[in-house]
Amino acid sequence: MWIKALDKLLTRMKSCGFDFSRVKALSGSGQQHGSVFWRKGAAQTLRSLDPDLDLSQNLQDSFSVQDSPVWMDSSCRPQCDALERAAGGALTLAQITGSRAYERFTGNQICKVFQTRPEEFKLTERISLVSSFAASLFLGRFAPIDLSDGCGMNLLDLSQSDWSELCLNACAPGLRPLLAAPVPSSSVLGPVCSYLVTRFGFSERCSVVAFTGDNPASLAGMRLKPGDIAVSLGTSDTVFLWLQFPRPALEGHVFINPVDPQHHMALLCFKNGSLARERVRDESGGSWSHFSSALTDTPLGNHGNIGFYFDVLEILPAAVGVHRFDAHNNKVSSFPAHTEVRALVEGQFLSKRLHAEKLGYTIVPGTRVLATGGASSNPQILQVLSDVFNAPVYTIDSSNSTCLGSAYRALHGLLAESGVSFSDAVKKGSEPKLAATPDPEAKQVYDEMLKRFAQLEDRVLLESRPQD
Structure with missing residues (x-):
């Protein structure tokens, strides 16, 4: 749904005469606490997008979990309780990650997928937030999670600006490689992918700046x-x-x-x-x-x-x-x-x-x-x-x-x-x-x-x- 929405948006902008070549940089935001599970092989698919096809056609087989958990997910109470116990209590977890354990937070969603859908979890090559998922579509490769949106996961250690090993291990073993290192929100991730240059006329020099969550983006606005x-x-x-x-x-x-x-x-x-x-x-x-x-x-x-x-x-x-x-x-x-x-x-x-x-x-x-x-x-x-x-x-x-x-x-x-x-x-x-x-x-x-x-x-x- 999200990919088809982006397809429609870019297509309508092009048909209205929008000159993508004038765009020097772009960023964006995604609803906080949503998660996207990329299937093994998705990285290669992103690198070789066919400009003759819509993004949705290119990526239709690229996800191990078809329905993304989002902020309305309230089914992760057992995982929240377990994470707070592992951290030594709700307050200790809040002092590490900025929030006590919340059902909608992404770490707890990931933990539930790991526990209840192990086969799909094994097929996962990368886990994105909605924001970094959207950035990946513009980059043509997996985009890192930015530090601000990463705080909405119950996984990021605020004092270290990096993932908390304690929280990662409490959610799922071997989780760090599936998330990769977070980056500052102002990071330039690279140029837009060749797919967008060919299909919509973006400049090859157009920079993609890390996407963030809707609330952090609102603070900036x-x-x-x-x-x-x-x-x-x-x-x-x-x-x-x-x-x-x-x-x-x-x-x-x-x-x-x-x-x-x-x-x-x-x-x-x-x-x-x-x-x-x-x-x-x-x-x-x-x-x-x-x-x-x-x-x-x-x-x-x-x-x-x-x-x-x-x-x-x-x-x-x-x-x-x-x-x-x-x-x-x-x-x-x-x-x-x-x-x-x-x-x-x-x-x-x-x-x-x-x-x-x-x-x-x-x-x-x-x-x-x-x-x-x-x-x-x-x-x-x-x-x-x-x-x-x-x-x-x-x-x-x-x-x-x-x-x-x-x-x-x-x-x-x-x-x-x-x-x-x-x-x-x-x-x-x-x-x-x-x-x-x-x-x-x-x-x-x-x-x-x-x-x-x-x-x-x-x-x-x-x-x-x-x-x-």
């Missing part, structure tokens, strides 16, 4: 800088962090930074985003104007009232239900409508700040919050975001941040060997727009409130756990 935080306010809310000194924990994910391998990025995901905001909007007046007025008419800190709004089981923390507390930490059944709105929005942003700080994020002078997603169009919501983080909030148009980030990374790849930084390589890109600045009283209010919020979150988590 948003042009985060050291100390920045990006908050995507959608159906689920996602937080991207640029970290210099991460603290991997049992929650969230830490990756090697795709634009600076000396630094890291972290990813936090919260399920209860816009849908929770829309529900409270409907119950508190029925319009965004009422919702916005409630935020304007209530004070910073909401008179000490704090709320947790988990309409569905949350990821961070793993809790469900609506939990309201007054200024004395007493649980209450309801808030007035205006108080409810502010409790929701403050609670969502306090949670993001709390869990970001747990991973090593620190607000410093010069910190920027980059906001995107549907709710970033609401000035009052952005004002609360700015106040809670005590930092200016900027808005960005990142509807195609993953694709844009891939293009930025291709440009950086051409310049990186000359010592040009990513930020200098993309400095001509459009700048984010200032949308909100923090209230002078915000720091004192929310620094104190965050301490209470952390204690109450622990209480909510305890109350949400099933009783024996």
Whole structure:
């Protein structure tokens, strides 16, 4: 399916008159945590692609596992448990690889294939991530996995920027040769293959820069800088962090930074985003104007009232239900409508700040919050975001941040060997727009409130756990 999609894309571009000869470099991204199992003999097939045939025709017999496991795979719990035991516990594994064991992570998928489909595993010549698989199609040979996307496998040792022997051995013996050595995300892997030159008119000098995962590519597209935080306010809310000194924990994910391998990025995901905001909007007046007025008419800190709004089981923390507390930490059944709105929005942003700080994020002078997603169009919501983080909030148009980030990374790849930084390589890109600045009283209010919020979150988590 993926190969046929690329066939169609390139064919349509050619028929529309796109001049491939003008492309100096290309990169790309793939959905994280997917895996592709190349069949023995695939390397030779890649080297000798027939330009008279589609890629899908050339490669139809090149895979030992026909249906690629992807991020929606939730069947690897036994393998996750075994990997955490082998590492000495979930926290130890997180400290090694940046994440505790997750079912969707590629190492656990590989382990399951090794254990349950041994004959297919024996026929495997190479295992790619979706990103390195796509890069291989442009290179005409197996592309290495980049360090950033490699962090989504539970196999990469962050401190060594290489595969962890402990994790490799726990997943499958002899796994290292099937993965080959990972490379920095800015690596130029080589020129495009002769197949693309002949069939589509690419220049022989067009460089292929390492492909990466969709989340790292999105960070590049948003042009985060050291100390920045990006908050995507959608159906689920996602937080991207640029970290210099991460603290991997049992929650969230830490990756090697795709634009600076000396630094890291972290990813936090919260399920209860816009849908929770829309529900409270409907119950508190029925319009965004009422919702916005409630935020304007209530004070910073909401008179000490704090709320947790988990309409569905949350990821961070793993809790469900609506939990309201007054200024004395007493649980209450309801808030007035205006108080409810502010409790929701403050609670969502306090949670993001709390869990970001747990991973090593620190607000410093010069910190920027980059906001995107549907709710970033609401000035009052952005004002609360700015106040809670005590930092200016900027808005960005990142509807195609993953694709844009891939293009930025291709440009950086051409310049990186000359010592040009990513930020200098993309400095001509459009700048984010200032949308909100923090209230002078915000720091004192929310620094104190965050301490209470952390204690109450622990209480909510305890109350949400099933009783024996």
